[in-house]
Amino acid sequence: LSAPDDIDPAIWERIKDHPCFSEEAHHYFARMHVAVAPACNIQCNYCNRKYDCANESRPGVASEKLTPDQALRKVIAVANEVPQLSVLGIAGPGDACYDWKKTKATFERVAREIPDIKLCISTNGLALPDHVDELAEMNVDHVTITINMVDPEIGAKIYPWIFYRHRRYTGIEAARILHERQMLGLEMLIKKDILTKINSVMIPGVNDAHLVEVNKWVRDRGAFMHNVMPLISEPSHGTYYGLTGQRGPQPLELEALHDRLEGGAKLMRHCRQCRADAVGLLGDDRRREFTRDHISSDV
Numbered sequence: 112l113s114a115p116d117d118i119d120p121a122i123w124e125r126i127k128d129h130p131c132f133s134e135e136a137h138h139y140f141a142r143m144h145v146a147v148a149p150a151c152n153i154q155c156n157y158c159n160r161k162y163d164c165a166n167e168s169r170p171g172v173a174s175e176k177l178t179p180d181q182a183l184r185k186v187i188a189v190a191n192e193v194p195q196l197s198v199l200g201i202a203g204p205g206d207a208c209y210d211w212k213k214t215k216a217t218f219e220r221v222a223r224e225i226p227d228i229k230l231c232i233s234t235n236g237l238a239l240p241d242h243v244d245e246l247a248e249m250n251v252d253h254v255t256i257t258i259n260m261v262d263p264e265i266g267a268k269i270y271p272w273i274f275y276r277h278r279r280y281t282g283i284e285a286a287r288i289l290h291e292r293q294m295l296g297l298e299m300l301i302k303k304d305i306l307t308k309i310n311s312v313m314i315p316g317v318n319d320a321h322l323v324e325v326n327k328w329v330r331d332r333g334a335f336m337h338n339v340m341p342l343i344s345e346p347s348h349g350t351y352y353g354l355t356g357q358r359g360p361q362p363l364e365l366e367a368l369h370d371r372l373e374g375g376a377k378l379m380r381h382c383r384q385c386r387a388d389a390v391g392l393l394g395d396d397r398r399r400e401f402t403r404d405h406i407s408s409d410v
């Protein structure tokens with residue numbers, strides 16, 4: 112793969128084998144997620160806790176939860192079978208920074224056994240500033256923060272509560288704290304030269320027009336890429352996901368928003384909204400070949 116004209120060659124070296132940070136790489140390199148982090152410290156109105164974190168992944172299906180030791184065995188098994196594997200990500204099913212002990216234990220075990228694999232996390236950002244130093248020490252070079260608003264009044268329509276420093280906050284106060292922590296986390300990551308992607312969930316009638324403002328804020332703070340994903344709102348088992356039945360955007364609405372954002376922070380257009388236990392090339396999910404039952408305990 113050669114560097115596209117619009118990307119600095121030094122940055123290209125860091126993203127050329129990461130299928131999410133480089134559109135070119137996603138045809139050739141594979142990522143896997145291990146679902147080791149079930150706990151979460153906020154409530155998004157669009158989340159159903161029985162399933163994966165909708166921040167990074169497709170809600171409506173529960174991933175196979177693993178301990179750090181099981182995750183290590185799975186990563187080794189996949190690395191032996193999938194030669195294109197270049198990235199290990201932790202994207203829930205809750206929040207990778209809040210469920211920190213398990214995230215850290217997993218990364219440490221995997222880095223010891225497979226030192227050249229890239230480590231990547233996604234987070235809602237609330238607990239992120241507490242762990243940026245450790246992320247840098249562990250050579251985590253790619254982080255995704257889900258930022259759905261920069262205006263707490265809009266945030267209050269998306270997040271009914273957060274749990275922060277042993278206390279539950281609600282309403283605008285909760286959204287304000289989350290916003291401040293997200294911005295602080297982003298700035299700290301950029302200072303450490305960690306490549307940071309921003310995910311936003313487009314929720315029609317709630318934050319769709321506002322995402323133009325979000326794009327500007329994150330670009331001004333040095334985010335590498337902005338990935339605007341549609342809210343997935345589907346009836347399943349008699350329940351609608353989404354904001355109490357809020358619909359997801361039509362493909363044309365999403366496209367129109369993407370067009371409005373052109374010229375701002377670089378846009379990701381190839382996200383597949385993967386599950387928290389996805390394995391393989393984007394769009395070619397091999398997770399069923401690598402369930403706990405299929406992986407022998409003595410690898």
Ligand code: SF4
Pocket residue numbers: 151152153154155157158159160163164165166203204205206235
């Ligand atoms: Fe759900 Fe993820 Fe939001 Fe937590 S951060 S409430 S797991 S969507």
Ligand code: SF4
Pocket residue numbers: 130131142167168200338381382383384385393
């Ligand atoms: Fe990459 Fe999107 Fe899948 Fe995350 S959800 S691994 S950003 S394609």
